[in-house]
Amino acid sequence: MSSYIPERAMFIFAHPDDIEFSVAGTAAKWAKHGSEVTYVVLTDGNVGSHDPDMTREQIGQIRRKEQAAAAKVAGAANCLFLGYDDGSLEPTLALRKQLVKLIRQHRPNAVVCGDPNMYFRGERLNHPDHRAAARAALDAVFPACEMRLLYPEFEAEGIQPHKVNFVLITTDQELNHFEDISESIDTKLKALYEHRSQLGDVDYSDRMRERASTIGKKVGLAYAEAFRRFTVTPLPIPQEEVIQ
Ligand SMILES: [Zn+2]
Numbered sequence: 097m098s099s100y101i102p103e104r105a106m107f108i109f110a111h112p113d114d115i116e117f118s119v120a121g122t123a124a125k126w127a128k129h130g131s132e133v134t135y136v137v138l139t140d141g142n143v144g145s146h147d148p149d150m151t152r153e154q155i156g157q158i159r160r161k162e163q164a165a166a167a168k169v170a171g172a173a174n175c176l177f178l179g180y181d182d183g184s185l186e187p188t189l190a191l192r193k194q195l196v197k198l199i200r201q202h203r204p205n206a207v208v209c210g211d212p213n214m215y216f217r218g219e220r221l222n223h224p225d226h227r228a229a230a231r232a233a234l235d236a237v238f239p240a241c242e243m244r245l246l247y248p249e250f251e252a253e254g255i256q257p258h259k260v261n262f263v264l265i266t267t268d269q270e271l272n273h274f275e276d277i278s279e280s281i282d283t284k285l286k287a288l289y290e291h292r293s294q295l296g297d298v299d300y301s302d303r304m305r306e307r308a309s310t311i312g313k314k315v316g317l318a319y320a321e322a323f324r325r326f327t328v329t330p331l332p333i334p335q336e337e338v339i340q
Pocket residue numbers: 110111113114223226
């Protein structure tokens with residue numbers, strides 16, 4: 097299915113830089129091939145600084161700018177911020193409603209998000225905001241965004257229910273979808289390097305390439321990103337003809 101390019105795609109993640117560290121190769125590739133890509137970044141990353149002189153407002157503004165620049169590098173059409181506080185994100189009903197509205201407005205065929213069950217990956221503990229963002233995204237996609245009687249006020253505004261075709265979760269469990277990012281890994285790294293406030297002097301290029309190469313080797317690709325894919329609404333034509 098790595099040849100599938102959704103007409104519209106939405107990437108929903110917790111922090112500025114989450115997309116660049118994980119799935120920006122897929123975003124850049126899809127955008128390059130004509131997909132209308134929308135990033136939805138739930139928090140401003142406004143505790144992401146160890147500088148004793150930095151305030152939450154200042155670092156939040158810096159990180160929004162960095163994220164917007166990274167989205168531009170990847171060719172994303174939209175980069176939206178919901179402005180939640182970093183470090184205390186919860187998958188609330190209020191957040192679900194906000195995401196349902198955005199999904200109904202932007203009508204993505206594919207939604208990309210994190211793994212709501214991931215407490216650790218390898219030797220690293222996962223950030224609770226990442227799980228919260230993933231759960232909020234999944235709960236907005238199914239079934240909320242397609243239920244006409246849920247949030248009827250949106251319909252009154254002319255915003256219709258919407259059915260997403262696929263959800264792609266970035267994870268390391270039960271992988272069933274690999275995106276070939278050989279053509280976009282350079283763009284992914286370029287986008288990552290927009291997050292100057294976060295990277296310090298560490299050179300992430302080698303480790304990012306190595307990780308994408310290790311994933312790619314599983315399926316005979318130079319560089320890949322791996323997902324667990326769910327079909328929420330099958331495509332109207334047999335998937336085998338679209339997914340090769
Ligand atoms: Zn993060």
